Amino acid sequence: MNTKWVGKRVKRIDGPEKVTGELKYMTDYHFDNMVWGKVLRSEYPHAKINSIDIEAAKNLPGVICVLTHKDIPGFNGFGIVVPDQPVLCSDVVRCTGDAVALVAAETLEIAEQALSLIKVDYEPLEVVADAEYALRDSAPKLHPDGNLHSHVKINNGNIEKAFEEADIIVENTFYSPRQMHAFIETEGGWGVMDDEGFLTIRCPGQYAYRDRMQIARSLAYNPERIRVISSPIGGAFGGKDEITVQIYLSLLALHTKGRPVKIHLSREESVIAGIKRHPFKVQMKTAAKKDGTLLANQVKAIGDTGAYASLGGAVIALAIEHSCGPYKIPNVDLEGFCVYTNNGIAGAFRGFGVNQVCMGIETHMDMIAEKLGMDPIELRKKNVYHQGEVSSVGHIVKSSVGTYKTLETAENCELWKNREKYKSEVSEPWKKRGVSVATSFHGIGMGIGLPDYGAASIELLPDGTFLVGVGCEEIGGGNSTAYAQIAAEMLNCDISNIKIVQGDTQKTLDGGTVTASRSTYTGGRAVAAAAPRMTELLIQTAAEMLNLDSSQIDLKPNHISAHGEIIPYKSIYKYLYNHHRATRVEGHFYLPKEKEEIKGSGGAPHHLYGYLTHVVMVEVDTLTGETEVLRVVSIPDAGKVINPQGLEGQTEGGAVMGIGYTLYEDVLIENGYHKTRNFTDYIIPTIRETPLIETFPVEEPEQSGPFGAKGIGEVVMIPIIAAIMSAIYDATGARIRHLPATPERVFNALKDLKKQKVQSSR
Amino acid sequence: MLVSEIDMITPSSLSECLMQLSKEGRIHRLIAGGTDAAVRMKEGKWRPEIWINIKNLNELRYIQESEDCIYIGPLTTHKDIIYSPLLQRKADVLVDAAREVGATQMQNMGTIGGNIGTASPAGDTLPALYVLGARLELTSLSTKRIIPIEEFILGPGRTVLKENEMITKILIKSQKPNEIGIFQKLGPRKAQSISIVNVAISLTLDQDLKCREGKIAFGSVAPTIIRARKCESMLSLGTINDELIRNIAKIAWKEVMPISDGRATATYRRDMASALLERGLYRLIRRWDNQ
Incomplete structure (x- = not known):
């Protein structure tokens, strides 16, 4: 197949601003009226909470609010599959990364000081430090259903017979480490609520729509009144797939009287509270x-x-x-x-x-x-x-x-x-x-068993270029460039005429996560599904403008030609605009799945x-x-x-x-x-x-x-x-x-x- | 003490600095490159009332030689050491060690005076200074004394430096043409790492590879730098060949008293004292042969 963009060594569209440092990541932003949020983490890996006293912290000058589990309007929990992790612990802490209270203050230093003034009365419990020990009956139960979260099994053939008949058998035990994602940008972001109660969360993540759902669940808030912006990201590798600080930001934003609140974990806090690879x-x-x-x-x-x-x-x-x-x-x-x-x-x-x-x-x-x-x-x-x-x-x-x-x-x-x-x-x-x-x-x-779909939009802009919107975030892997290549290829235009927007619940469609090696495949297919609709829109509109049949219209690089006449895309935009017609198309794609x-x-x-x-x-x-x-x-x-x-x-x-x-x-x-x-x-x-x-x-x-x-x-x-x-x-x-x-x-x-x-x- | 409450003063001369150091009734600390100080401030360990910032006190940043003695100003950075033709020629082991400190950013900022003053058992320049017989000039507003580096460091982070004193000069003997040194480091990776074990070696060699005198100092295997006297005495037993090297290295583990920590166990550190000495002597002889 003869292609112009796909399969070619195309330099990353987000490359220059990233390597020069010009790009501001979300945790790079500072606002004049901003306040700082901090999270109080547990002192113990396993303990009962008898009481939490926030009075002294609240009274510290410069503190705006101190929140505990009592201040959560909705469901006190999150988790992609089973929401078993408390947003703020109320009765038990189960690891030193557990959050117990939140503070917003005028400066980071005051916020840190306030944390030290929160008195939590803990009763330490026996620590379950080993997975095999956890499975024993004598181990303390960390969750109501016990310590076995899940058990999977696949059996085929006759294993005993096969081992009997084998000429050679090798048997070993392997241990693997608890790897850390070690992204450059630690977990963090911004939250702000406007006068009309519209909440905006800017926080690097791997699935803005799901983050929004989890926020809405904890806030008991209409998700349509929440906007999550989750791209660009200073590295994720799976470590920002789960909720990181989005719900903390949202809770604090409810109490900061319209001032933006920022949380940015220190590396030390990220090591303790951030998720890791399973040993x-x-x-x-x-x-x-x-x-x-x-x-x-x-x-x-x-x-x-x-x-x-x-x-x-x-x-x-x-x-x-x-x-x-x-x-x-x-x-x-x-x-x-x-x-x-x-x-x-x-x-x-x-x-x-x-x-x-x-x-x-x-x-x-x-x-x-x-x-x-x-x-x-x-x-x-x-x-x-x-x-x-x-x-x-x-x-x-x-x-x-x-x-x-x-x-x-x-x-x-x-x-x-x-x-x-x-x-x-x-x-x-x-x-x-x-x-x-x-x-x-x-x-x-x-x-099998989980929804798996992609979606993309392509919008014709006033200057005749295209805005391609894909939910899947740019987590550093380069999917934005792949989307631009696919769009440029199929729209028959130069790649500089493609702009990409990703990871924004207000500007992109829900297209699933950036996980499971799926975003180039899924997002790419969705762009490829949207592109023919855009070319159809361009051709149909041009035909209408020229009073010709659409078969007489040629899609040339960056413009349309018909009977020797050249129509730039901006003219098409203008025509559509003047006639109050849509300039945006969508493409949807369901991933093929096994039936059984x-x-x-x-x-x-x-x-x-x-x-x-x-x-x-x-x-x-x-x-x-x-x-x-x-x-x-x-x-x-x-x-x-x-x-x-x-x-x-x-x-x-x-x-x-x-x-x-x-x-x-x-x-x-x-x-x-x-x-x-x-x-x-x-x-x-x-x-x-x-x-x-x-x-x-x-x-x-x-x-x-x-x-x-x-x-x-x-x-x-x-x-x-x-x-x-x-x-x-x-x-x-x-x-x-x-x-x-x-x-x-x-x-x-x-x-x-x-x-x-x-x-x-x- | 909150970080925002800490003051900083920047003296413009050594005498002004010494004057500041002599002020009583307040807690102050010197800060030069800040590669240790800033980290400890962040960790909450060092929160003085006043930082005395000497970073730009250029009169303490020099490398000079006079009559077989090299004088190094304490504010000389690791990069200054690495790029000094004089030290490359006459204090090769120190140049080697400075190269192994952290990475470029830390070598640009960190100073040799700071590395000495921090007195970390894992400080990379320290074993090199031990085998070069370094002496330190300590100055206060009214006193000046010169003491050997062995007597300066008491334990991890502990030195004989008084509140009103500072290191104002490092003195080492220039290496003669028949002297050669090497520094070896084992860290968890090649750059940006803290030593698990390190060793500095300096030998005076005859033409036939017989060692007239040798010094060996280990780092990261005891509360302070350790001179390996038994190994040193074996150096002069005969021509330095692979067999002698192995035999000397074999007893190195007896000279050290390491602890177990997150970076390595004591047993491994003992083994590595031998390994690094073997590797170091082998590489040193190779370097000698190539010269």
Whole structure:
């Protein structure tokens, strides 16, 4: 297909103002008459509240209001799936991130002082610090229904028989860290209520309409009287999917007499109160035949969702759906538990549970390959499912599947072909290098049981340009540029004639969340659905203006031509305006879904998946245990690539985030209290930890997507985790099963290996 | 004390600064680059009534040499050290260490006087100053004394500096052509990190790679910087080759007294004392060979 914009390296439309710092994020704004809001967090990870005394705080000069649970007009709770998190705690606190009171004051300092004057009488309760302990009968119950938030199960075939018949069985337990989103812009925003009671909340989020619904529910307020502006965002990665401070802002705005109120969490508060990635314990047992055919996989995964559900149930469900990798394993017994503890709150994060299970299945693939003396890529190629085949969870995959092609590309990439040469080129004698491969996949869209639709509007503006409105926010992934490309392509105009507005309940239609790798696919399809209506409007109007039949009208780049006459779009706008006619069209799109849910799976299967293979080279310093990732090859199947430059932004950012997850990052919590406080002890990769990253897309077009595109925003960070773990093994012989693979963990594994060698040589 | 209530005065000369420091009946503190002070103020730990801002007291920012002694002003930044041809030639281990401090932003702002005064067990320039035999000039309005850096630091954040005194000069012996040094750091990542263990080494070598004298100082493995005397005495046992290096490194863990914290366990720190010494000596000999 011959295209002008789609598939081309188009620079980001929001790039210049972001890299120059010209763009103001919502938390950058200051107003002359503004007031500061602060949240009082719990002192204890688990405690009963006997009383809250706000008198002294209220009387502090400069304090405008102090609010507690008593001041919530509506429902005191929020949560995307189950609203089990109190807006302001009334009887019990379940984590140190829990909010107990709100303050608005003239200055931030006064607000902070006021917090220290609020006297909360707590009665500390036993802390549930471990997910497995939480499941015991003796553990205190954190919620009325107990500590098991959700339980999912997928069974196929006959697992016992398969293990009996297997030639080879590998079994391991894997532990994964509590990763932090670590966005540059911490949670924050603005709220203001005008004289007529219209509430405006400007707060970075990943679904303005749902945020508005949750605000309205707590305020018992007509959602039509609330406007939520949620874009642009200084990074989200899932961490702003749930309500962050929107409801606090709304409550305070009710009491600040029309003055705007701002909340902006400090990094320290964000570490404690912001959601994190679920730490998992994954027990996995995988069986294969001598020829490498996978026979069975048994998985038990326990995820620590912390004090509240948020999207925990969905995270566990997605983990289980993906726990066998993109392979066809006939016999499976997969089970996941999402468990409440007093360890902060976990929720959505790029990868959504798949990261934690991918490290298990892909490590097992390498162990099986090694035991069988098979090439790891051959083993994978032998077991992957192709389009039209049955996956491990037992459904026929009807959408496009690129795994095989990505593996072929990996096999032929320069790094893999020359791996022995590279491995011999260590920089110092005590260093060792390893090269490994891993592959994974990730569902696109919400799965079964949840509404999943996209919507977009296109408006002809007075100057003849177009305003494209999409609900899906620009969270930094580059979807705005993709929308502009699709619109420019289909409207046959220059991309500079397209303006994009996103994430504003007053200016954009409800088009669902920016999650689940869905926003380019869904929003893009919605734009693609709206565009023909706009061209039709342009052609029909031109025909009417010229008294011609619409078949005589030609849509040329940036204008219309008919019988040698040129009609600029501004003339069309003027004509429509003068005749009081609409200049705006809409496009709607429902994501294709599977018809039947796998019983007990919590929403599996998805109709669509994105696929990706990583090849990495690491160098391990055997004296210290330090691991350096030297090279990454990222081979995505994103369907048709809308913007290769945008795709590289995703694959490079994803690789670095995956490196952080594997080697550095973990929010440490001990007995409910955070040991990690800020970026001093939360280690994320810097440019010095960033290796050469190459991207070789495999384009396996997806019929249902815009121009054949699929989603890729999450899988870009997944297989690299297992690939680095295996590369450490390839380099040193030490297997790391507990992430992050810090120098100390790698060093201790090397030490154990030496001890084993000494013992076995005796 | 609220941050908004804290005053700041900016003396325009050293004597004015010393005058301010001599004022009694108030709580004041010096602030130079602010890379520690601002953080601690934010954390609520340092809330003096008055900040005495010496950032632009340029008379304390210099690097000079006279008769085999190098004089460094306390307001010399880490970047000044890194870019000093004199220090590159005659105090290589200090340049190495300054390079490992935080990242560019902190190297631009942070000063060597501040790094010494903060007296963190993990301070990166400290082991380098220990092996260079650094002495400090401490001045008050009416007194002046010079003491070795070992005697200056008492423990984490604790020094012998009196309320009315400040560091006014750092004195180190210039390295001779047959002296060579190296600084090694293990942090949780390459840049922007606080040391888990660090080590500074300075050797005086003969042509045949025999060590006449050597100094080794570890950081982050005890309340203060630790000189590894046993390892040092082994340096002169013979030609420095891979075997001797391994043997010296093997006993390094005995010299240190680390604690466990969020960054690492004590056991790992002990092991890393040996590892960094081995890596450091190996790299130092390589560097010597290449010169």
